Amino acid sequence: MKIGIIGAGQLGRMLALAGYPLAQRFLFLDTSADSPGGQVAPIITGAFDDPHSLERLAAAVDLVTYEFENVPVAALQQVAATHPVWPPVEALRVSQDRLLEKQLFAQLRIPTPPFRAVDSLGELRSAVKELGLPCVLKTRRLGYDGKGQRYLRKPADLEPAWNAIGDVPLILEGYVDFEREVSIVGVRSTAGEVRAYPIVANTHKNGILRVTLAPHRHPVLQKAAEIYLKRVLRHFAYAGVLTIEFFVRKGRLVANEMAPRVHNSGHWTIEGAATSQFENHLRAILGLPLGDTSPTGHCAMINFIGTLPGRDAILALPGVHWHDYGKEPRPGRKIGHCTVVAASAVERDRLVRKVLRQMPPR
Numbered sequence: 071m072k073i074g075i076i077g078a079g080q081l082g083r084m085l086a087l088a089g090y091p092l093a094q095r096f097l098f099l100d101t102s103a104d105s106p107g108g109q110v111a112p113i114i115t116g117a118f119d120d121p122h123s124l125e126r127l128a129a130a131v132d133l134v135t136y137e138f139e140n141v142p143v144a145a146l147q148q149v150a151a152t153h154p155v156w157p158p159v160e161a162l163r164v165s166q167d168r169l170l171e172k173q174l175f176a177q178l179r180i181p182t183p184p185f186r187a188v189d190s191l192g193e194l195r196s197a198v199k200e201l202g203l204p205c206v207l208k209t210r211r212l213g214y215d216g217k218g219q220r221y222l223r224k225p226a227d228l229e230p231a232w233n234a235i236g237d238v239p240l241i242l243e244g245y246v247d248f249e250r251e252v253s254i255v256g257v258r259s260t261a262g263e264v265r266a267y268p269i270v271a272n273t274h275k276n277g278i279l280r281v282t283l284a285p286h287r288h289p290v291l292q293k294a295a296e297i298y299l300k301r302v303l304r305h306f307a308y309a310g311v312l313t314i315e316f317f318v319r320k321g322r323l324v325a326n327e328m329a330p331r332v333h334n335s336g337h338w339t340i341e342g343a344a345t346s347q348f349e350n351h352l353r354a355i356l357g358l359p360l361g362d363t364s365p366t367g368h369c370a371m372i373n374f375i376g377t378l379p380g381r382d383a384i385l386a387l388p389g390v391h392w393h394d395y396g397k398e399p400r401p402g403r404k405i406g407h408c409t410v411v412a413a414s415a416v417e418r419d420r421l422v423r424k425v426l427r428q429m430p431p432r
């Protein structure tokens with residue numbers, strides 16, 4: 071089979087690398103010819119909403135998937151008219167809009183922070199009255215890694231926040247005073263088989279994921295996360311990998327967002343689980359039996375953001391695996407990561423500290 075991947079970033083590159091042992095071939099569509107995916111498979115260069123580029127991609131492949139969430143839905147629907155597209159376009163449409171996403175969670179009885187749609191300064195004022203301060207004002211669309219967000223702590227914060235991001239539809243969310251952030255990566259195949267990875271604990275800085283610890287052993291939260299994940303998978307008659315990010319507050323899960331794709335908080339599965347999220351995504355969309363999602367040790371994933379640490383020092387650490395995406399370093403840009411796999415949590419934490427000591431100061 072030849073699989074078309076929309077987006078040739080590091081997620082696309084890792085998908086293709088996982089697919090070669092399954093004898094799959096890949097073709098990317100991306101706006102840039104030197105995206106990471108180009109190191110491992112050909113790229114059609116073109117805009118994601120350019121019908122001609124999408125037609126060229128579709129004509130050359132058997133099925134299409136995506137690694138990038140901001141693909142225009144109308145463009146993808148056009149591809150879906152002639153080719154299987156997984157995950158379902160409807161899941162992408164909902165995940166692109168924080169309001170639709172939270173409404174779906176509510177419909178599926180998945181707890182979320184309280185939220186209100188906001189389309190005017192007047193609506194913002196009455197929404198803040200209802201939800202109370204502090205709260206978080208976010209753009210409904212095209213927000214990721216904390217972009218397009220303003221924290222509202224006092225009444226005087228409303229107007230500047232509105233002036234900064236109020237030119238597009240917004241959502242106001244109650245501020246969740248969380249104990250930690252966790253996520254679950256799960257997978258459903260076209261044959262309806264479902265598997266979930268263990269939940270993981272994520273640490274963000276400036277809205278960008280820095281460190282994932284996996285597994286986050288907590289049977290009660292694991293059970294709840296799997297129940298919520300399965301509701302979403304079933305709702306969309308889903309195929310592929312799906313990720314849901316949660317806050318943990320007072321020992322309970324509160325859903326923040328979902329991503330209909332392989333996810334940064336699942337990178338540890340390449341070396342740290344029996345089957346990686348990338349291989350399972352491909353198995354799922356090809357209708358193959360899914361692979362074991364058990365962890366093979368106590369793991370961590372540390373993102374390299376803006377600059378890489380010294381490679382040789384990291385490679386010298388036993389149980390630490392290096393991933394350089396081959397991207398131009400730029401502040402705030404994810405350019406690589408490393409995975410730690412250890413026999414115990416104590417040993418894992420020791421190795422994480424060693425890696426963090428190698429990171430360039432920020």
Ligand code: AMP
Nearest residue numbers: 183206214215216243244245246274277
């Ligand atoms: P997001 O872009 O929605 O994933 O938000 C990025 C980060 O901002 C999250 O990982 C949280 O650390 C923080 N955040 C987002 N929404 C909320 C909220 N309602 N309450 C508290 N923190 C939040």
